[in-house]
Amino acid sequence: MRIAAAVNEPTIKSLIAERFARAPYFIIVDENGNLLEAIENTNAEQGHGAGGAAVRLLSKHNIDLVIVPRLGPNAEEALAQAGIKHFKAEGLTLEEALYSLEGKGASL
Amino acid sequence: MFRLTVVSGKGGTGKTCVASSLAFAIRGGTVIDLDVDEPDLGLVLNIQNPESESIYKVVPQIDAKRCVGCGICADSCVFGALNQFGTNVPTVNMKLCHGCGVCEYVCPQKTIKDSQTQIGELNSKRTENWWFLEGRLDIGEPNPVPVIHAVLEKANSLPFPQIVDGPPGTACPMVAAIEQSHFVVLVTEPTPFGLSDLVLAAETVHELQIPAAVVINRSDLGNSKETEVFCNKINVPILARLPFSKEVAHAYAEGTAPFCVDRKWREATYTILDHVKEVLS
């Protein structure tokens, strides 16, 4: 499974970014936390609709689930359309979020 | 024959009080509410059962059969209003769409054409004394400007003089309201808040080069000295200084315009109209 996370730095120890759409990086890991890819978020400085643009970027990388801090209504709608699930993990590091995700048995 | 718009920068200074009073002083024109987020003028003028028509904004419609899912439209939309994934047909986020037409232009298959979506209502009523028009933004719609434009377009075909209750703030809704106006009345209060917002509003009015005047409401609550100095500096006359009145406040709370219950308000209203006629002649 390909899991993306909105993060401040492209490492598994990074905190989940405060904002999904304008996170500096998205990193892609598998469910075991192995780093697959790191993408710079070129939409970070965009105006309106950055949420949709971020989802577009992720969908081009075949993501199954994205770890986010919180989601605005536009981003939420876009994710639903793109068929990408999301998991809210505000205030956690990516490592902690993955642990939490595993613990939830992840109804995926 | 003029269109006069009442604005305030800061909300709650008495913009609708002034606009409703002006409405009572004119005969045979049109009274317009452009505070489309929270239109209250109709309440004070006791407008019942107006006729209602929808106001639309232009949005794209994509022909799903011809669309090949290339996503060029979504990539070109600066507003992020098109959601397109894989090779799916894009969907339009109506709230984010500004109706600019770029997607239509860039689509290589020419599958996009104009459609429309409702964003508000235009309510109108012909009363004994004047025409009444009101713009009302639908809840959840982010952009009041197209509603303001639609109401003004209708107003252009209705009789003059026209009194407009404008939107609060100093950003683009206020600009959209006053740019088609011949005169602007700025209502303020003698507090630091009132002055701070008056300065911003006056700057915008000045840039658009529209003649203006100021009314100080609740003139005895606070300190009007700085306001007087500012108006003097920018050469904008202060046409009225209306003291706080419990009677006026109570009456307005019940939905009665100050013009109807207070002599000072009546005098001020006629002073404003006389001044406007003089300046514009």
Added chain:
Amino acid sequence: MNPKEIVIVSGKGGTGKTSIVSALCALFSKKALFCDVDVDAPNLQILLHPNDEESFSFSGRKIPQIDSERCNLCGKCVSFCRFDALKKEMDGISSLSWKCEGCGGCALICPQNAITMNSYEQGQYWRGQTSLGPLWHARLHAGEENSGMLVAKLRNKAREEACKKGYPFVIVDGPPGISCPTISALTGSTLAIAVTEPSLSGLHDLLRLGDLCSSLEVPLAVILNKADLSETRNAEIQDRAKSKNWQFLGSIPFRPDVVEAISNKEIPLDALHPEIETIYTNLLQIINNIKM
């Protein structure tokens, strides 16, 4: 730990929102970070007196710049623009920036590639230190658009700092109306508080605000200011609040002392006593029961 965000709005302007917010800031001092997102007409800084330590430029959109050497006055850009933001004149095409929506269509359509879309400063925002705690505030230049974006930016900065420094609350002084700036101020917040007054317009505007909060799934609480303005409207508002399940935080009668304090650029804490303390206590109780 994620801070709880309380956004104070009014629908109708002039209900006393900023005066009351300033008093709440005083009561929440040390527990909260503050944020004024009424970016068109910011007032909270007048009472909180921030020492502005950091300033930032805000630019949300791009507007066209026409290269007059390349332009051959074909006018295709003028015909394309749906916002009347380009005008053909004798000596060239001029851009009316206050009408421009920044879509970039003119730049795409120009056969001479004479148009580029450029950012520019639409406003500024600051992080200031006040005696009560940090204040994030901003000012949009007169006539500008994109206030919603600037609102979002300020909220995020305040939330980030509150998160990092462990403040449990962010108090947000919101904009009037119900359009883009207010939607941007309320989305995803923990609790909205409407400061209203017992008048016909106050009730009408409160109902529209209530519908907006409901559509954004943000719980709403109500403070009734200038409560002695009208007994009938007062009762009406309290009834409506009950029927809509809005939490009623308290009432404050009209006090000229509040205006006096404001005119001296002081927080009207004494003038709002004792009602504001009751409101504060009720607010804490409600907010502590909201699970994040």
